[in-house]
Amino acid sequence: MKQSQIRCIALDLDRTTLDSQGRLSEKNRRAILRAVEHGIHVVVASGRSLDSLPPEVLGLPGIRYAITSNGAAVYDLTDRSCLKQYKLEPDALDQILELTEGYEISFEAFIDGKPYAEKAYVEDPVRFGAMPRSISYIQSTREPIEEMKKFIRAHISELDCVDLVVKSEKLKTELWKTLEKNIRNVYITSSVRQLLEISDVHAGKDAAARFLLEELGLEREQLAAVGDGHDDAGMLKFGGIGFAVANASPECREAADRIVASNDADGVAEGINWLLK
Secondary structure, three states: OOHHHOOEEEEOHHHHHEOOOOOEOHHHHHHHHHHHHOOOEEEEEOOOOHHHOOHHHHOOOOOOEEEEHHHOEEEEOOOOEEEEEOOOOHHHHHHHHHHOOOOOOEEEEEEOOEEEEEHHHHHOHHHHOOOHHHHHHHHHHOEEEOOHHHHHHHOOOOOOEEEEEOOOHHHHHHHHHHHHHHOOOEEEEOOOOOEEEEEEOOOOHHHHHHHHHHHHOOOHHHEEEEEOOHHHHHHHHHOOEEEEEOOOOHHHHHHOOEEEOOHHHOHHHHHHHHHHO
């Protein structure tokens, strides 16, 4: 892969492009703008839904496309039009609700880019396993719902994806194995320690990146991707080059071609500047 071949850069947000406080550093901002000036498509590739994307990233000139909800939906940000979308199948949701019955978990659900979450979780995210720094993000983006299971059943044909909020790492691993074993038509990943993120089997950031490259008339070798988590590994393997930030999960680091500095040390800027040198 020649650096000059890269015409598209897909950037994960949390713990990758954004620092540990959820902010975009000046170095990363300047590097992204430099890539845009070089005629490169810079694409958001996030586990976040459309309505949860940070304005400071969306406001950057040249950021036109967003892969959201771990590839469940792709948007043109100029008019918020949805270019590609996968809805969870109702039978998969029935199975998820059935297989998680009796467990101490909570739910998030997403409809056309809008996030909804259990009221108790929104009011006190830390009690459900979230990091304290996530409180403001969760409370400012999630619409609280009193009875999430009832809400999911009422909207069972409309959901982009659902998240299980699981406090225990042991329980999270157990549920992940149970769902993967028993439900055929879902894609399961995790980008945050307390979340098990479930979407349609055809989703995934790599699948969404493939679709977007086709729309742009580009080849997979022309894609560079930067990420930190399980949900980024496939995208890093798929492109011409994959960068993992130093704080990335073992699986993401293994999928990467290069390791760059952490999200708190402007790793995205390091990767972009390497591509442009």
